[in-house]
Amino acid sequence: MFSPSSAIRFILAAYLCCVALSPPGAAQDTPPRAWTDASMAGYRLPLAATGQPPRMISGDRYYALSEYNLKTYPVYAPGREPEGYIEWLKRQDPAPLVDVGSLRTRKDWLAAGREVFYGRELPRFSGSEDNYQLVRDPRVVAAYGLQIGKEGVLLGLRYVVRQKGKIELGTDTCAMCHTQALEDGTVIEGPPNVHTPFGPLMGDLTRRYARISPAFLKERRIDHMREDYRAPFLNPDPGEWILHLPADQIADLYERVPLGVYARTNTSLEWPVKIANLIGVGDMKFFDRTGTARNRDISDLMKYSGSIADVSDALTEYAPGPENQLNLAHMGLGAGIRRTPDAMLYALALYVQSLKPPENPNGETPLTRRGRRIFDQQGCSGCHTPPLYTNNRLTLARGFRPSAKIMQETGAMDVSVGTDPNLALKTRKGTGFYRVPSLRMVWLERAFLHDGSVGSLEELFSDARLRPDFHSSNWPAATPPHAVEGHPFGLSLKPSDREALVAFLKTL
Numbered sequence: 018m019f020s021p022s023s024a025i026r027f028i029l030a031a032y033l034c035c036v037a038l039s040p041p042g043a044a045q046d047t048p049p050r051a052w053t054d055a056s057m058a059g060y061r062l063p064l065a066a067t068g069q070p071p072r073m074i075s076g077d078r079y080y081a082l083s084e085y086n087l088k089t090y091p092v093y094a095p096g097r098e099p100e101g102y103i104e105w106l107k108r109q110d111p112a113p114l115v116d117v118g119s120l121r122t123r124k125d126w127l128a129a130g131r132e133v134f135y136g137r138e139l140p141r142f143s144g145s146e147d148n149y150q151l152v153r154d155p156r157v158v159a160a161y162g163l164q165i166g167k168e169g170v171l172l173g174l175r176y177v178v179r180q181k182g183k184i185e186l187g188t189d190t191c192a193m194c195h196t197q198a199l200e201d202g203t204v205i206e207g208p209p210n211v212h213t214p215f216g217p218l219m220g221d222l223t224r225r226y227a228r229i230s231p232a233f234l235k236e237r238r239i240d241h242m243r244e245d246y247r248a249p250f251l252n253p254d255p256g257e258w259i260l261h262l263p264a265d266q267i268a269d270l271y272e273r274v275p276l277g278v279y280a281r282t283n284t285s286l287e288w289p290v291k292i293a294n295l296i297g298v299g300d301m302k303f304f305d306r307t308g309t310a311r312n313r314d315i316s317d318l319m320k321y322s323g324s325i326a327d328v329s330d331a332l333t334e335y336a337p338g339p340e341n342q343l344n345l346a347h348m349g350l351g352a353g354i355r356r357t358p359d360a361m362l363y364a365l366a367l368y369v370q371s372l373k374p375p376e377n378p379n380g381e382t383p384l385t386r387r388g389r390r391i392f393d394q395q396g397c398s399g400c401h402t403p404p405l406y407t408n409n410r411l412t413l414a415r416g417f418r419p420s421a422k423i424m425q426e427t428g429a430m431d432v433s434v435g436t437d438p439n440l441a442l443k444t445r446k447g448t449g450f451y452r453v454p455s456l457r458m459v460w461l462e463r464a465f466l467h468d469g470s471v472g473s474l475e476e477l478f479s480d481a482r483l484r485p486d487f488h489s490s491n492w493p494a495a496t497p498p499h500a501v502e503g504h505p506f507g508l509s510l511k512p513s514d515r516e517a518l519v520a521f522l523k524t525l
């Protein structure tokens with residue numbers, strides 16, 4: 018219990034900690050340390066399969082990693098590149114992405130955070146000549162649905178100069194997945210990219226690699242897939258069978274991943290996850306659809322972003338024993354893992370928290386007012402509680418029975434909405450829980466539920482999706498029809514009420 022005396026101790030501890038950390042006259046924005054052992058405790062939720070959280074590397078080991086801060090440059094869509102750009106790039110020396118020492122005002126910090134969002138390359142598969150050629154081919158850019166911003170810049174890709182005179186294509190940045198380009202080239206920062214078919218794109222790469230040679234396919238795809246998706250705490254590992262399929266069948270599985278969904282590291286090719294909207298993420302108590310970690314203060318957002326950016330997540334231990342540690346060389350991290358300086362993670366976190374919803378074109382009408390009443394009558398607001406349109410709690414994945422201790426520590430609801438449980442039970446993101454998502458900005462979404470298995474709100478609230486012949490509007494033609502179960506709320510509404518409910522949801 019949080020008693021008054023513990024409150025006083027807490028305030029005192031917070032005061033002492035800040036006095037100890039901030040030198041006199043420090044700027045208002047002093048980055049907190051992201052990776053202290055004290056704040057790591059309780060950050061990750063236990064895995065459903067083991068009842069224990071995965072072990073993250075200690076503060077000492079984390080801060081002993083060398084820092085990575087390297088300037089990157091825009092990649093232009095074919096035909097949009099300024100004259101002489103590549104020659105100019107060849108004359109550039111390697112330089113830092115952010116001049117950390119120069120950040121003074123809040124405006125400086127936000128601008129630096131934006132730079133990190135657009136320009137921080139994941140130092141993973143260091144530049145590949147084949148991919149460099151691919152993005153210069155207009156047919157590939159069109160087929161891959163890469164998003165293009167106002168100045169003809171490809172969002173989420175950057176050139177890297179590690180060595181003067183040598184230009185490499187970096188891996189993707191935050192902007193690859195967390196921006197949405199509108200028809201006119203306006204870019205909204207934060208919402209999921211619902212234009213680039215990441216699954217089919219990976220499927221195409223898989224087929225290309227296989228055509229080059231079996232060894233190339235193994236090095237570039239199969240080895241990465243094994244490390245990205247293995248779940249060493251489960252025996253047998255549920256993803257192992259996929260690695261032994263012929264390349265064409267692996268590509269077929271990738272092609273089934275709907276728009277707005279990604280087979281992200283720590284998930285699986287079979288059970289990928291919907292890309293998050295980062296606007297308002299500061300309000301969420303748990304990160305990820307499965308609530309993999311807590312969001313208690315800005316240092317947690319720094320940890321989360323740092324784990325992605327540095328893949329320091331690759332140092333997380335999911336099961337004890339050397340054979341269960343991720344193979345860094347197979348993840349393209351053979352040269353070692355570097356960390357983003359705290360100041361850059363802080364800038365990035367401030368920037369992410371500053372993102373504001375774009376103007377919603379769907380205003381209030383008599384229909385949406387009726388929809389709001391239906392929303393309340395159907396009991397939606399018990400879970401999707403205004404103003405966030407989430408009660409910020411976790412629900413149980415179908416079949417998950419956590420200990421009383423875990424229920425108490427997480428404050429989870431003792432209820433399951435019955436959606437597909439595999440992401441929550443059989444992957445490294447598998448806490449056994451699904452978070453009650455916020456319904457704000459659903460009008461921007463193209464994929465619903467944690468796996469994005471439904472393509473529209475109309476489909477989500479139609480019982481046609483419960484039938485085995487269902488084929489959602491956001492599935493590629495090749496995906497076999499199947500039922501999308503769970504989340505039964507609103508399914509028995511009559512068509513005119515469903516229309517009103519959907520119209521209301523689109524105003525949020």
Ligand code: HEC
Nearest residue numbers: 189190191194279281290291292293304305306322325326
């Ligand atoms: C390749 C696509 C991709 C890239 C690149 C990417 N993300 Fe994400 N991001 C995702 C997906 C998919 C999720 C949903 C994960 C889940 O729910 O388990 C996500 C979730 C998140 C979340 C949690 C949001 C929430 O609602 O809980 C944050 C924060 C985040 N990303 C920040 C970042 C930052 C910062 C970067 C750059 C360092 C980044 N992401 C790069 C795909 C991506």
Ligand code: HEC
Nearest residue numbers: 395396397400412434436451452453454465466467506507
């Ligand atoms: C018992 C709690 C609960 C109730 C009641 C509930 N929901 Fe949900 N809702 C959830 C959970 C949990 C999810 C996410 C499930 C998943 O990711 O698999 C969800 C997902 C959604 C989504 C998809 C959002 C997204 O980002 O994927 C929408 C839209 C939605 N609910 C609307 C409603 C409406 C409208 C009602 C009332 C008719 C309602 N919900 C009732 C818990 C609830």
